[in-house]
């Protein structure tokens with residue numbers, strides 16, 4: 001039995017993780033969320049964690065009176081998240097918050113030498129290479145939760161050392177295609193409600209919109225490049241509508257290893273928790289007779305410019321991925337609030353990235369990544385406001 005802390009417990013990954021934790025019979029040591037007090041309170045009552053943290057100040061104050069005895073409410077804001085992410089008593093930390101807010105808690109978990117199950121991909125886009133070096137330095141283990149990096153991680157398991165580039169010729173990174181893969185006509189008029197209808201996965205709003213723009217695949221390509229120290233040119237995106245093959249690795253000798261299963265996040269979540277062990281999960285066995293065929297198509301980079309923007313940022317390196325990620329977070333937020341069109345998302349990202357003039361192509365330091373993120377957010381907000389005003 002292990003003690004686990006879950007950051008983002010009320011989200012799509014967080015709720016699935018609690019099911020995996022129930023399946024494993026582990027103890028929940030700490031839970032954290034942002035503002036969904038109804039769900040969070042129910043979780044705290046059901047799991048009786050020793051620690052709880054709520055980021056939103058008002059929500060945290062509201063929760064104070066109804067916290068059961070035996071649970072300590074940590075301070076609101078990033079302070080509580082950092083404390084929860086680095087508790088001495090924790091055997092494992094699952095970081096499943098959405099967006100770059102997970103950056104500081106991830107750094108704290110690394111410096112506390114934790115076993116980290118990482119769903120929160122945005123920090124790995126901002127400064128993944130530096131985070132991996134820090135993890136090596138602090139002997140922290142980072143195991144990916146996202147289904148594609150998890151698949152690649154599993155395919156690479158047999159290699160003796162971390163020099164993946166020497167053994168790998170290509171990564172086949174699969175994508176469902178998102179909500180608009182088969183959409184005919186212009187994407188300018190699509191609503192947030194339409195973008196939030198994902199064909200195969202049931203996920204949080206930000207990542208679902210990222211799937212619809214294909215930015216999610218671009219973020220994953222950068223995450224994978226950083227995680228496994230591979231050139232982004234070795235990563236090829238395949239549209240695979242069945243979402244059964246979660247990604248594959250082609251080795252130098254021509255062998256291709258793939259990881260397959262029913263599309264169910266409880267599997268990669270549980271694997272990240274039990275790694276390197278494999279134990280029975282709640283996931284239905286794959287019935288290949290029912291799946292029948294696996295399709296793979298080329299992505300349309302013109303119709304989904306976010307994918308090309310992400311590849312370019314990944315190729316440029318330096319602070320570019322952090323700029324791309326921050327601008328995308330702002331653009332998606334505006335789209336979800338009805339303040340930007342779906343087709344404004346790549347425009348906001350592209351314009352923000354083009355204002356970042358840096359020749360430094362080295363991986364940013366952690367402090368630089370945070371600074372670049374802040375700068376890009378301000379710029380992207382200005383650009384989004386300007387676009388909106390122009391349209392009136």
Ligand code: NDP
Pocket residue numbers: 007008009010011012013014032033034035036037054055056081096097098099101119120121122145146147201202203204205206207265
């Ligand atoms: P959701 O939007 O469903 O959940 C986000 C969670 O993070 C919620 O618990 C939310 O709390 C919490 N949260 C948000 N902001 C803060 C904050 N400032 N402080 C503390 N907690 C916060 O997202 P998902 O579960 O879909 O995704 C989480 C991460 O996992 C993302 O980075 C995503 O890219 C990645 N991922 C998700 C997959 C999926 O299947 N869903 C697949 C692969 C990766 P509250 O509910 O209170 O707002």
Ligand code: MG
Pocket residue numbers: 146147148220
């Ligand atoms: Mg994914």
